Amino acid sequence: MVSEQTAADTFALLSDESRVEILRSIAIAQYEQGPSNSGFAPLSFSDIYERIDIDNTSKLSYHLGELTDTYLRKTDDGYSFTHAGEQIVRFILAENFRQPAEFEPIETEGTCxxxxETQLEAGLDxxxxxxxxxxxxxxxxxxIVTPAQTRSYSGTALLDSLKRKQAVEFSLVQEGICPECAGRIRTDVLDASEQPIPEEVPVSxxxxxxxxACLRRYSGPLTYSAAFRTPAVSFYWEQGVDIMGTGWWELHRYLTEGEWTAERIATDPAEYRVVLRHEDAALRVFLDDETRITRTERVHGRNID
Ligand SMILES: [Zn+2]
Ligand SMILES: [Zn+2]
Structure with missing residues (x-):
């Protein structure tokens, strides 16, 4: 029964080169067919048989039967991917099961x-x-860097791809959506003075x-939870700063220079005020105890708090 299949059963189905090859061939064939209005068109049995190096039709029929309901969906029009099939075949094609490609350390400006220190070094760990x-x-x-990412980009282009990916994913996290699995994210705000964080770190x-669902964890300063949201992104964009294209190590200067600050303005339930400054303008972002934005205010003038 499909509903009783375990994760181990699901992966055991792939311990066969022909089945991996079938999934790969279907994805390539669908890609070569070109775009259609409703995603990829199903592939018929004979289309698959033509494309794959397999002894006879009964072998193909057997393997397709094994893959169906888990990785493939079978309709009158042919075979297409299930969610698991779609995920696994992209993983296989991108070769993200391999190790990330090694690269020389990249010098980059930012703030420790x-x-x-402002002259930093990016590398692989x-x-x-x-x-x-x-x-x-x-x-x-x-x-996290993916193996495909380290093969596709190098030097500053690799840094740019990392900045963009982290920014988009972190902003999704702020909306309560997991970038890995699209499950629900729960966010807690912690007081830095109650945590084992060195005193010199300017984060309150x-x-x-x-x-x-998948237990993925993301953490960051509360000011970043406000900065990677639409009101802040548009505030900075108008000032000529592209937050979504800026790395965390580059944003750290806003913390050391006191430009981004956070304070708790109410307890039980807690409410926080984050102030994001740029020259003589600022955006105040008010957040509840789960970092939902309750309101924002734009302010002008010096000594903004
Ligand atoms: Zn340092
Ligand atoms: Zn998740």
Whole structure:
């Protein structure tokens, strides 16, 4: 029964080169057929048989039978992917099961929150992209990099792709949607003074966001939860700053320079005010205890708080 199939059963179905080849061939064939109005068109049995190196039709029939209901959906028009099939075939085609390609450390400007160093170094640390501080040797920021990403881009183009991906994903997290699985994200705000964070780090509140479904966890300063939202992105865009194309290590200067601040203005339930400044203008963002925006205010003049 499909409904009783375990994760192990699902993956065991793929321990056969022909089946992996069938999934790959269907995806390539659908791609070559060109775009259609309703996604990809199903592929008939004979279309698949033509494209794949397999002894006879009964073998193909057997393997298609094994893949159907888990990775493939069968209709009168032929075979198409299920959700699991779609996910796994993109993973296979992108070769994201391999290791990320090694690359030389990339020099990049930013700010170390521990010592203020501005000449930083980006590199690979297992499956993580890490920006490190050469002065105090601490990690400044890190994010997941995919093997396809390290093969597709290098140097500053790789950095740009990482900045964009992290920005888009972090802004999705702020809306309560998991970038990995689209499950529900729950966010808590923590007081930095109650956490084991070095005193020199200029962050008063930070957030922990967790996916209830896949357990993926995201954390960052509370000011970033406000900065990666539409009101802040448009405020900065009008000032000539593209927040969605700026790396966290580059945004850190807003913290060390006191341009981005957060304070708790009410308890039980908690409410927070984040102020994001740019020259003599600022955006105040009010957030509840789950970082939902309750209101925003644009203000002008010096000494904004
Ligand atoms: Zn440092
Ligand atoms: Zn998730």
């Amino acid at each position: 929150l521990y010592c203020g 297992d499956q993580y992209f890490m920006v490190r501080c050469p002065s105090c040797e601490r990690p400044v920021t890190g994010y 509140y930070f957030t922990i966001a967790e996916c209830e």
